[in-house]
Amino acid sequence: MKFKIDTKEKIVVFRPEAAVLDANLSDDFIATATQLPELTGRNLILDLTLIEKTDAVGVEAILTVYQKMYDNNFSCALTGLNNTLTAELKSASGEMLNIAPTMAEAIDLVMMEELERELLDGLE
Numbered sequence: 001m002k003f004k005i006d007t008k009e010k011i012v013v014f015r016p017e018a019a020v021l022d023a024n025l026s027d028d029f030i031a032t033a034t035q036l037p038e039l040t041g042r043n044l045i046l047d048l049t050l051i052e053k054t055d056a057v058g059v060e061a062i063l064t065v066y067q068k069m070y071d072n073n074f075s076c077a078l079t080g081l082n083n084t085l086t087a088e089l090k091s092a093s094g095e096m097l098n099i100a101p102t103m104a105e106a107i108d109l110v111m112m113e114e115l116e117r118e119l120l121d122g123l124e
Contacts, residue, residue, distance in 0.1 A: 026061035049080030
C-alpha cells in the first residue's frame, strides 16, 4: 500500500493513497499505520481523503488502528471521509470517534486530547 506521512511535533498524519480499502489491503493498512517509526510518542491523524470505497473488513481495519492509538495512551482523529465512509464507521463503532471535516479541526481535536492528558497526569 502506498501512503504519505507528514510528521509534526506531536502528530503524524497518515494518508493512504488508494481508492479502495478492502480485505486485500486491510492487514497492510493496520501494520503500516501502527508500526511507523515516526509514530513513537506522537498522536495519529488518518487522512482518508483518497479512500472512495471500503468493505466491512476495511472499516474494521480503520477502527483497529484508531483503537490501538488509544490503547497506547495516544489520540487519533479521522479526516477526509466521504459521506458513505462516515456512515459506515459510525454504525460499526458503537462509540464516539474523532471525525473532523478538515485537517485543521482534526489537529485541534488531537491536540486538545493531548493537553487533557497532560493536565490529568499533572493532577495525579
